[in-house]
Amino acid sequence: SWSHPNDDAMEALIGHTLEHRFLVVGIDADAVDTYVRTYKEHYRCISTQKTVLLPMAREAIEKAGSFARLGVVTTKTGLYSRELLEYFGVMDAFEVLIGREDVTHAKPHPEPVFKALEKMGSEPHRSWLIGDTRLDAKAAERAGIGCVGVLSGYDNEAQLQLLTPFIENNALDAVNFLAHRAKT
Template sequence: MQVTKPQAVLFDLDGTLVDSVPDIALALDAALAELSLAEAGIDRVRDWVGNGARILVVRGLAWGLQQTTESLSTEQIDRAEQLFRQHYSRYLNQASALYSGVTEYLSWLHAQAVPMAVVTNKPIAFVPALLSGLGIDGFFDVVLGGDSVDNSKPHPQMLLVACQRLGVEPQQCWMVGDSCNDIEAARAAEMPVVGVSYGYNHGRDIALDRPDRVVDSLNELIM
């Protein structure tokens, strides 16, 4: 790591702080069922998440229709996304849970007066309620969703906006995430990056994306 102690820490949400796939899968399967399509199931959804709600829906819809993602019409995608969002609002905090070590690390950073931000590709409409339901909303000074900026991860814009709002330089922050999107965004922002081994990363070992460090639990970052 290039920074011994960060001046701020930015966190991805799904697959990094919270295992949210159980609820996401429930919502996507409910949307697919309304469209008279087979349910995808949690294992498939676990490999589909990470690029925001719309791309998740595109992947699920293409699978259900046995079509390529390119062949789907905007109207089909819009309808499926609308259904997904409706169902996800219902299932948001039903089965989602914090990963081991998350509360301990957030509490330690808070005690050290290190500011924190959430930078997630999840639509911002769902983020505050999810954080609140998990009891960790009070830790974060900045919360950005995939539609809070023009370009979601792997573009670095979200990370740079978070740094600007926290009043710190990117090189003095850490990005903590579970996917190649987080690693790529951090690299583009010239920010040290930690990968967690337990996340979603489309079924790929996060170490293959070469973060500065890989941890099995966030409490390994307590100094």
């Protein structure tokens, strides 16, 4: 029997694919596709009203674009992510967007990171990922790229420090850290 998971249990699943989340909370494997489809239909209707850019995100994107080439790797559907980034007027800053449907294995597997690097013609040893979950940091590590963890997500400093020594309070601080590294 299924019971409603508590908020802490749900927060621990942020960053994981919808398929994984539904399985973990006890949805029968045969019903997961239906749940995912229903969730996505609802999400698409409310996403622009319920989503906000994190504080200083626009500034971080603009500054990063002044010295680096940018891409997005997400466990969300690429189509919906693209629509949100366009809604907020920042999609043009990114050369590539790799969504869940673009890969066989989602983060923390390195496949989406490798796919983004390949599409951009970028080398792992010259690339960095800014992320706010352990999944981001694990994917970066497994892909052989640097990672700056940011504390604007659901994972805390202690959790992120297990995977990367580079932790910043927000995306703009992370970009400033990378800008400084690029100069040295």
